[in-house]
Every structure is written in C-alpha cells, then in structure tokens.
Amino acid sequence: MGTAWASMGATGHSSSVSPVQATNALQPPGATPIRARMWKFSLPLRHPDTGRLFADIDHLSAGLQRRSIDRYMWLIHDRDEGSAPHLQGALRLTNSRTSTQLSSILGLPATALRPLRDRSGQHGAFERYCRYLLHESIEAQEDGKFHYSDSAVHSNFDFRDMIDRYFGFAASGCVPTVESTDQIRLKVYNGDMTPSEVHALHPMIFIRNHKSLEELYHKGRHDREIATTLAERAAREGESASDSSAEIRAA
The missing domain is CATH 3.40.1310.30 (Replication Protein E1; Chain: A,)
Known part of the structure; x- marks a missing residue:
C-alpha cells in the first residue's frame, strides 16, 4: 500500500491516505493519466x-x-x-x-x-x-x-x-553574463566567438540557433575578407593616385 500520509479533510481532521488513493482522488473519472x-x-x-x-x-x-x-x-x-x-x-x-x-x-x-x-x-x-x-x-x-x-x-x-x-556563468566566481542572444550572434558574426564556443558557454542558445550561428560565422568571415580586399584595393589606388600627382608636380 505504500507510506500512509496525513491529510486534512473537509472537516479539518486529519485522515490517513495512501499515495495511490490521493492520486485517484485527483483524477476525474475516465480521464487519461x-x-x-x-x-x-x-x-x-x-x-x-x-x-x-x-x-x-x-x-x-x-x-x-x-x-x-x-x-x-x-x-x-x-x-x-x-x-x-x-x-x-x-x-x-x-x-x-x-x-x-x-x-x-x-x-x-x-x-x-x-x-x-x-x-x-x-x-x-x-x-x-x-x-x-x-x-x-x-x-x-x-x-x-x-x-x-x-x-x-x-x-x-x-x-x-x-x-x-x-x-552562461563564468568559471571564476560564477558571475552571470548579461549577454543577450543578439549580442552573442553579433560576436559570432564579427569573429569574436565561434559556434563551438557558443555550444560550450551557452548550450541552449546554441541548440536554438545552431544553423543560423554557422551561417553567421561563415558570412562574417566572407564579409571580412571582402572588406579587407576592398581596403587593400583602396590603399593601392590611393598610392597610385599619389604617385601620379607627384609625377605631375615634377613635370
């Protein structure tokens, strides 16, 4: 029968009921447990x-x-x-x-x-x-x-x-982080955090966003490569323009 438990009845007096009896009392007749x-x-x-x-x-x-x-x-x-x-x-x-x-x-x-x-x-x-x-x-x-x-x-x-x-608590001192999901996604896009690091530090955020985190990580790396290429091109064009100006002044 299991352990008997004291419970207060409608009259205010205690009565002894088994766990199964208490369970049955909570279930409406015919209800699926x-x-x-x-x-x-x-x-x-x-x-x-x-x-x-x-x-x-x-x-x-x-x-x-x-x-x-x-x-x-x-x-x-x-x-x-x-x-x-x-x-x-x-x-x-x-x-x-x-x-x-x-x-x-x-x-x-x-x-x-x-x-x-x-x-x-x-x-x-x-x-x-x-x-x-x-x-x-x-x-x-x-x-x-x-x-x-x-x-x-x-x-x-x-x-x-x-x-x-x-x-996402820090290991030292268990200090809670205040980063939101958007802040973490931005870190991944900027290359400051990898999806693997998100998995280790924020497992539930990784579970809910793992596909988009991988896409953001690769997109961020691609965008940074393009930005670097454009910056190098602009620098070369600037140097070329500077050399042309110098030649014109020398002439």
Whole structure:
C-alpha cells in the first residue's frame, strides 16, 4: 500500500491516505493519466499542528536510485522566512511516467508531484527549476529568499556544472553574463566567438540557433575578407593616385 500520509479533510481532521488513493482522488473519472519525463515535487516535512512526519526521506532516497530516473536534485528548505520547513526537488526520467507510478516509487503523495514543463517556445525547464531550488537568482534574492549552498543538495549528477553552463556563468566566481542572444550572434558574426564556443558557454542558445550561428560565422568571415580586399584595393589606388600627382608636380 505504500507510506500512509496525513491529510486534512473537509472537516479539518486529519485522515490517513495512501499515495495511490490521493492520486485517484485527483483524477476525474475516465480521464487519461498525465505522463511526463520531468517532474517537480514539494512536501512539508511535518504536519503544522500535530508534528507528524510527512516526508519519508528514506523511501524517497531509495526510490530515486531506480535506473529509470536519469537525474534528480532535492534539498530541504528550512531557512525561508515565513515558510515551514519543506522538502523540494526535481527529477528527469528516461521514459515518461504518471504521477501514480511515481507516487509508488518515491513514497510521495500525488499532491506533492507536478509535471515540470517548458514554457511556450522555451527549453530548459529542468535547468531553470534546479537553479530556482537554490534561490540563487537575482529575482529570488530580491524576494528575500534564503540562498542555499550547493552542499545542501542531494543529487546524482553535477548540477552546478549544468546550471553554470545553461546560464552562461563564468568559471571564476560564477558571475552571470548579461549577454543577450543578439549580442552573442553579433560576436559570432564579427569573429569574436565561434559556434563551438557558443555550444560550450551557452548550450541552449546554441541548440536554438545552431544553423543560423554557422551561417553567421561563415558570412562574417566572407564579409571580412571582402572588406579587407576592398581596403587593400583602396590603399593601392590611393598610392597610385599619389604617385601620379607627384609625377605631375615634377613635370
């Protein structure tokens, strides 16, 4: 049956439900279960009134070792002002699953699981949410959220390298760059950056623009060659005109 969870019913009293029961309660009759490869989860550590433990960390940790889970990252948020201590994280699967399946694997109630989706026209939902979990962005700091250190994270991959590469942070000090896509494209056209360097520093920009970046790189090199040829021709014509003027004055 899985771990039992305390939930507040309509009467205000706590009742014990299994993760699968909670999942079934959320699904309208006859509805097709939602399947996704990326999920986020959030769960209070304890019941605010009774102190009953909500998060079964041992069950979660064991479930995350499944080979079907490609990447995961989670931590306990217990320093946020005005927010009760809670467990929060994200995971990426090798194949899509339903919340019912994940609920059983991780020992989490369905109410704690939500599909992690990319915003319209934008990729990188997993990368952005992993960074959000640390509250290290300027926006999070302006909202007064506590900046959690990397040492507070539980994960099975190098999340710091992923975040830094996705957001284009410099290796020294993790200082964020402020370059826009247009600025990067201009650098490629001017020969100040190659498409390979864009791939290494700004992987998502490269993925979304790799064809145009290659075209810009070659077009920029071609245009610079033409500009150099024209400049050399103008210089030769200038020298020729100068020599002719000198001959006329000598005559």
